Amino acid sequence: MLFILFHLGNDRYALDSRQVIEVVPMVILKRLPHAPNYVGGLFRYRGVVVPVIDLCALIRNAPCSRLLSSRIVLVSYPGSDGRKHVLGLMAERIVETLTACEADLTPSGIDLDESPYLGKIICREQEMIQCIRIEHLLPDSLRSTLFQDGGDEKTEGS
Amino acid sequence: MKDTANMYENDPTVNLDSPSTTEAQETTSLQEAGNPPDTVEDCWNLIGSFGDGSCMELAEAILCRNCRLFSTAGRNLLEREPPEGYVEDWTELLGRRKAFQGATTTGAIIFRLGLEWLALPAGVFKQVAQIRTIHSLPHRSGPILKGLANVLGALRLCISLHDLLGVEKATDSDQRPERKTYARLAVIEKEGDCWVFPVDEVYGMYRLHPDELQSVPVTVARSAVSYTKGLFHCGDKIVGFLDDTLLFYSLKRRIL
Numbered sequence: 170m171l172f173i174l175f176h177l178g179n180d181r182y183a184l185d186s187r188q189v190i191e192v193v194p195m196v197i198l199k200r201l202p203h204a205p206n207y208v209g210g211l212f213r214y215r216g217v218v219v220p221v222i223d224l225c226a227l228i229r230n231a232p233c234s235r236l237l238s239s240r241i242v243l244v245s246y247p248g249s250d251g252r253k254h255v256l257g258l259m260a261e262r263i264v265e266t267l268t269a270c271e272a273d274l275t276p277s278g279i280d281l282d283e284s285p286y287l288g289k290i291i292c293r294e295q296e297m298i299q300c301i302r303i304e305h306l307l308p309d310s311l312r313s314t315l316f317q318d319g320g321d322e323k324t325e326g327s
Numbered sequence: 328m329k330d331t332a333n334m335y336e337n338d339p340t341v342n343l344d345s346p347s348t349t350e351a352q353e354t355t356s357l358q359e360a361g362n363p364p365d366t367v368e369d370c371w372n373l374i375g376s377f378g379d380g381s382c383m384e385l386a387e388a389i390l391c392r393n394c395r396l397f398s399t400a401g402r403n404l405l406e407r408e409p410p411e412g413y414v415e416d417w418t419e420l421l422g423r424r425k426a427f428q429g430a431t432t433t434g435a436i437i438f439r440l441g442l443e444w445l446a447l448p449a450g451v452f453k454q455v456a457q458i459r460t461i462h463s464l465p466h467r468s469g470p471i472l473k474g475l476a477n478v479l480g481a482l483r484l485c486i487s488l489h490d491l492l493g494v495e496k497a498t499d500s501d502q503r504p505e506r507k508t509y510a511r512l513a514v515i516e517k518e519g520d521c522w523v524f525p526v527d528e529v530y531g532m533y534r535l536h537p538d539e540l541q542s543v544p545v546t547v548a549r550s551a552v553s554y555t556k557g558l559f560h561c562g563d564k565i566v567g568f569l570d571d572t573l574l575f576y577s578l579k580r581r582i583l
Contacts, residue, residue: 195409196418213422237413238405264402 172267172291173242174298175260177229181298182260183267183291188303190243190255192263195235205311209233209259214243220315221257222306228284238262244303248316256303256315267291267298274300371397431537437530437566438513440494444566446533446559447515451571454478454514455529461485472582476523478514485512486578488524492554517575520583533561540568 172183173192198210198221207227211218221241225233233239240263246256274289277299281287288300307315371391374382388394434449456478463474473485489496508528515522540557554574555567 193421194417195414196421197414212418215421216424235408235414236406237409238402262402262406264405 170269170271172269172298172300173263174265174267175224175242176262177225177260178231181296182224182228183298183300184242184244184258184303185300186266188244188246190245192240192242193257194237195239195241195259206232208311208315209257212257214255214257217255219243219255219257221259224258224260224301227306233259233261236261238264246306246316247304249309249313250316254316256306258303258306267293369400371400432534433537435533435535435566435568436513437533437561437564438511438526439508439528439530440489440492440526441496443492443494444530444561444564445492445555446535446566446568447571447574449532451515451517451575452513453516453521456512456514458510458512458525461525469582471578476512478512478523483514483521483523484582485523485525486582488526491574491578515571517571520575520579522575522578530561530564533566535559535568543567 171186173186173189174181174183176182193214196212198212200210201208201220207223209221209223209226211220213219223233225231239259239261241257241259242263244256244258245253248254269291273291275292277287277290285305286302288302291298291300370382371377371394374380375391375394375397376385376389377391382391384394384396385391391397435446436449436452436455437444437446439445459476459478461474461476464472470490471486473487475482476485477483488494511526511529513524513526513529515524539559541559543555543558554569554577556570557568558565559568560566
């Protein structure tokens with residue numbers, strides 16, 4: 170299994186590459202007023218409006234640093250309507266990948282309600298890299314709001 | 328790979344005065360703290376394989392590019408603010424719809440027989456091999472079937488596409504002086520039938536859009552015409568796109 174790694178501060182996290190569509194550089198995001206602070210905004214991707222979640226803000230309560238290595242990973246996210254939508258995940262230092270097999274993944278043993286997206290752990294060289302479960306990233310309320318108009322060809326105005 | 332620089336870091340008994348270890352240590356500890364230095368110590372140019380080769384890490388890594396310090400330094404090049412206009416350019420680029428070309432084009436392999444440039448769909452090509460001896464079959468000497476050739480360990484029937492299509496073989500005077508060309512053995516296969524034929528040159532692959540195919544002029548009276556589905560331009564060449572279904576059918580009928 171191939172994982173895309175990213176940093177949040179000094180901790181490393183992993184994303185399953187099977188759900189990844191593309192990794193794109195940082196772009197200008199259109200802010201969504203009244204949305205939670207971890208919603209970075211919206212941007213146009215190949216004619217489709219895509220929402221972007223700031224993973225640094227979501228997990229560490231600090232916005233992502235705007236360096237060249239901070240990029241947006243576009244993933245295929247299952248919407249509440251059962252359809253697949255494109256969701257952008259913004260994180261820091263997305264520059265590495267990791268290959269691990271199913272046996273390398275060990276359950277963390279802790280399942281917090283506040284962070285249902287934290288999945289199994291990969292141990293590498295005395296470091297623990299936690300996988301992110303994309304499908305549990307957004308609360309249901311946000312999920313239906315963000316993807317109401319997402320996937321449409323017209324530009325969203327707000 | 329053992330990280331020897333880290334191993335020495337916490338050991339008080341090890342002499343840390345040697346410049347190579349200290350240098351390497353400094354860079355590692357700074358980078359691992361997630362705080363890249365403004366100027367990177369390019370140990371690879373000073374003591375590494377691009378320098379005088381005195382670095383201890385080379386014993387295990389052999390070349391600097393296998394060393395973790397080198398790759399970490401490379402990745403740290405991205406730990407800086409994006410240049411002017413970078414973010415704006417990318418926002419604009421990603422917003423555009425992709426000019427989707429893939430699904431409607433077919434790949435064609437272009438090759439030369441004599442002076443004629445011809446093409447077949449890439450899907451029928453199994454292999455393009457080095458030219459080799461074709462062993463003639465006793466009592467089966469026709470103009471088209473040339474014999475057997477050993478390709479990838481299997482004996483394949485070898486034909487002469489020159490003769491089937493009525494293309495004249497190139498003479499030495501026709502060879503282009505500016506480019507060295509190599510004759511190859513093309514192996515084509517479709518629905519279990521496999522045929523091998525020598526070609527004078529393989530140009531390569533070309534993605535063909537159906538609109539590009541022009542009809543063959545009816546005034547040209549050669550047997551190659553009936554096999555040609557259409558003509559298209561590739562660079563300065565006019566290439567005849569052959570009908571693979573018809574080709575396989577007539578080969579099967581005439582030889583098998």
